[in-house]
Amino acid sequence: MTYAQIWQPLVEELACLQRAGSKAEFWLRDDDAVDPTPALDRLLDLTGEFAVPVTLAVIPALTDEKLVVRLHEAPHATVAIHGWAHRNHAPEGHKKQELGAHRPREAVLDDLARGLSHVTGLHGARAVPMLVPPWNRIDAGFVSDLVSAGFEALSVYGPPKQASLAVINSNVDIMDWHGTRRCRDHGLLVQDIIAQLQHAFDGGEPVGLLTHHLVHDESAWLFLERLFAVTARNEACVWLPIKTLIGRGAGKGK
Numbered sequence: 001m002t003y004a005q006i007w008q009p010l011v012e013e014l015a016c017l018q019r020a021g022s023k024a025e026f027w028l029r030d031d032d033a034v035d036p037t038p039a040l041d042r043l044l045d046l047t048g049e050f051a052v053p054v055t056l057a058v059i060p061a062l063t064d065e066k067l068v069v070r071l072h073e074a075p076h077a078t079v080a081i082h083g084w085a086h087r088n089h090a091p092e093g094h095k096k097q098e099l100g101a102h103r104p105r106e107a108v109l110d111d112l113a114r115g116l117s118h119v120t121g122l123h124g125a126r127a128v129p130m131l132v133p134p135w136n137r138i139d140a141g142f143v144s145d146l147v148s149a150g151f152e153a154l155s156v157y158g159p160p161k162q163a164s165l166a167v168i169n170s171n172v173d174i175m176d177w178h179g180t181r182r183c184r185d186h187g188l189l190v191q192d193i194i195a196q197l198q199h200a201f202d203g204g205e206p207v208g209l210l211t212h213h214l215v216h217d218e219s220a221w222l223f224l225e226r227l228f229a230v231t232a233r234n235e236a237c238v239w240l241p242i243k244t245l246i247g248r249g250a251g252k253g254k
Contacts, residue, residue: 154168
């Protein structure tokens with residue numbers, strides 16, 4: 001199978017949506033931003049070239065004004081709050097979690113409020129009050145407290161669960177975390193995107209692409225470039241800014 005043939009099913013799916021008078025909706029979340037790096041430059045340049053809005057999940061405890069200065073040149077980028085320090089507090093043998101029930105409730109909520117304040121203070125209007133928990137994990141008992149802590153949205157991975165605030169989850173991860181720790185097979189990623197588009201057509205969520213610029217191999221960058229080429233200049237598609245999705249209250253109450 002040629003590389004063009006790998007992508008042909010998505011091209012055909014988009015054509016079907018266009019004939020049906022529907023629009024394919026995408027959004028992009030990239031995790032673990034801290035400082036300007038060559039990898040971040042590559043992400044910002046690529047998304048800027050195709051006018052794709054990108055939401056950077058920034059680790060508050062590890063970032064400072066250097067990232068602010070870099071993002072002045074990237075008006076298409078917004079920043080969300082990636083926990084506090086991306087530090088694991090779970091006991092050995094348990095899945096990694098910063099926002100779990102392993103610490104006093106007040107300590108976790110104080111960290112989250114501090115993270116929101118720090119990132120908003122640095123980035124101003126570029127910051128969105130959305131929490132992206134490290135490792136996509138947060139104890140369910142904390143979710144009801146997020147609004148009082150100043151958050152308007154939560155973003156993890158997978159189908160959204162009912163919550164008191166907007167839930168805007170990623171649902172297509174390009175990395176093979178449990179195997180090669182490299183980019184997943186492009187054909188399988190295309191299949192996942194098509195499945196999510198069909199789910200969205202039936203009233204589900206937009207395609208929420210999840211990336212991690214610091215660990216991308218060349219295959220990951222190639223996949224993103226090709227995906228943007230197929231979608232970003234296609235009248236059947238729109239890449240949505242995160243503020244639009246928060247404004248909709250995406251996933252709330254489901």
